[in-house]
Amino acid sequence: MTRSSSQLTAEAIDRFWNDASAHDNTMLELVAISANDGIWGWEVDSGRSYYSRRWWELIGEEPDQMEPHIDNFFALLHPDDRERVLDAQTRFISGEAQEYRVEFRLRHRQGGWRWILSRGSAVRDPHGKAIRLAGTHTDITDRVDASERLERLIAERTKELVAARDRAELAAAATSKFLSATSHDVRQPLQAMALLLGSLQDEQLSAAGQRTLEGVHRSLIASMELLDDLLEFSRLEAGALRPSVGPVNLGDLMQSVVDSFAIQARQKGVHLIVRPTRLKGRSDAQLIGRIIRNLASNSLKFTASGKILIAARSRGPNIRIEVWDSGVGIQPELQRQIFWEFVQDGRTSDVNSSGLGLGLAIVERLSRLLGHRIGLRSEPGRGSVFWVEIPKMASEPAHQGSHGGLGLKMPGLPAGCRIALIENDAEIGEAFLKLLRGWGARVVWARSGESMLSQLANEAPDLVIADWHLDGEIDGFEAFDRLEDRFGYRLPGVILTGDHDVERIKKANRQMRRVLHKPILPDILNAVLQTELRDAP
Structure with missing residues (x-):
């Protein structure tokens, strides 16, 4: 009951009430019959109402079966809508609201409810109070039903999308874990190969043997690059990189x-x-x-x-x-x-x-x-x-x-340099021993952090090389921390890992230690160790 698209003028409303009171509303009935909307009228003080034949059809009733009064209209209203409709009417009648437009449900004679859009106009007294109202009722049940079906469809689709997102996140996490494990397992033998090749640099080889060694070295580099490309591309495809x-x-x-x-x-x-x-x-x-x-x-x-x-x-x-x-x-x-x-x-x-x-x-x-x-x-x-x-x-x-x-030619480490090597893979550990001793270092090797702490006693190492994942209760980062706590100063060295999960490494690497990713070539390791020794306090 707000302003209608075909708003009735005040004079027309007056004529309607005069005609209605004289029971001569033939002209209004002709208009009402030709309209698809139900037409209503209401005299505020008396509650007397008028409803067109189409209005009665909206609720499946006959005009002679119900007195056209505002109280009967409210009796047809859905209980949940009554307070809202009454508030809209009160505000419009008082002049607080400039237009009347409200949606509600009316009970149908055959059961169920019909959704109605009500719009209306008013004739007001000199003080602005509405004394008579008239307007239209439009059946919007189909529209409301379609909207509700759409909302249900959207809710169901949203639920499906959330479930699909959750499945994708679980799959990405599983893929990331798989790639991390695969990366570690594949890099381990490559790491051993790289270290063993590095230990051959000082061997007396024939010219043909040297060329063969350089060819193997190039092939190893190519294999490492291919592995990096495959794993990196797989992580990107799986959405596992953050x-x-x-x-x-x-x-x-x-x-x-x-x-x-x-x-x-x-x-x-x-x-x-x-x-x-x-x-x-x-x-x-x-x-x-x-x-x-x-x-x-x-x-x-x-x-x-x-x-x-x-x-x-x-x-x-x-x-x-x-x-x-x-x-x-x-x-x-x-x-x-x-x-x-x-x-x-x-x-x-x-x-x-x-x-x-x-x-x-x-x-x-x-x-x-x-x-x-x-x-x-x-x-x-x-x-x-x-x-x-x-x-x-x-x-x-x-x-x-x-x-x-x-490069293939690498300088030796300082004479007598003592290195604490913590590596739980036997093949890689043996390869490290041969390489580091070839560079002139003294090496203490242990497979766990606890074992290294026991072996070193009170003699501090000059360098620490620790794998992240070790045997025993503590990992490489924690082993590094405990060694520094024992000797009271920051030790130079590196953490080695085949894991490329940046966030996991960042959480574990609280002391911001230098991290090298396996497989690490001997010449790069040599250069990093030289730098660590040079920059040591």
Whole structure:
């Protein structure tokens, strides 16, 4: 009972009541019969009402079976709607509300309820109080039923989506756990192989034997890269990677990438350089490092000679990290496909290059995960430049772990250097012993943290190398903590792990120790240990 779309004028309402009181409402009946809505009228003081034939049809009643009075109207109202309708009428009659519009349910003679939309107009006295009302009732039952069905459908669908999300999260967690276990199991023999190869560096080999050793070394590096690509891509596919965004020192990060590829580039005759920078960005240090390494690896693969430059420059609120090469370049029609998974375009300049075509696909997936833009420019025969943009970090301090150099020739450790090696895998432990002793170190080896504490007694080691997951009650991080508590100062060293779950490592690594991921090449391990000794207090 608010304002109708075909609002009755005050004069028309007056004529209606005059005609109704004189029982001469033929004209009104003609209008009412032709209308699809039920028409009603109400004299406020007396409660006397008028309802058109269509109105009676809405509730399945006959006009002569019920007195047209406001009290009978309220008797037909659903109990839950009466207070709301009465409040709407009271506010409209008093003039507090400027229009009358309310939805409610009326009881049907054959059972059930019909939803009604009521709209009306009023004739008011000089004080603004309504004395007569008239309007329409529209049956909206079908609309309300459809709306309720839609709400039920949405609720059911939402429930299904929540269940699907929960299943996906459980599947992602299970996949992440599986990948972590798989990563550890596969990396262990590779780690032993890398250490054993490293221990052969000082052996007297023939020229043919040296070439064979270098070939095995290259094959090992390729195997490690393939494993990294597969596991990284699998984690991305499973949604098991969760970025940990913070400040990143780009100068240190880019230099670590150059260091890791230095020997490989020198063997190819490629000059690999980094442009120094003090720029600091905001990203996940590990993941953006992976992006830059994949771009550098891609450029090195397709550059037979010349230069590769890694540089960063400011672009407004962002920093663009670029990898330039003088390689074979990319045909224009292939430049969109180059970031697709398993795409190998046959442009390699290196007959020994191999892979699954996942390197740049991982770059694309990681960039999307981090919200970073990537792109490339390339001209066939003249080289390419790949880039990634990250937000700039203007003043917040950044830190970035160091990565050792790569190569077959490694310097020895200081004479008499005493190393505490905590490793529960017998094959890897034996390989470590041979390698570290070949570098001139004295090694105390234990398979658990408790055993190491017992063996060392009160003689502090110069370095600690501890696997994260050990036999016994405590892990590598805790063993490190207890050794430092015993000797009263921070010990140099590293934690080794095949686990790549960043969040789990961060929770375990409360003292921010240097963490290296298996398999770690001997030359990188050597460089890191040299750095740890040099930086020790």
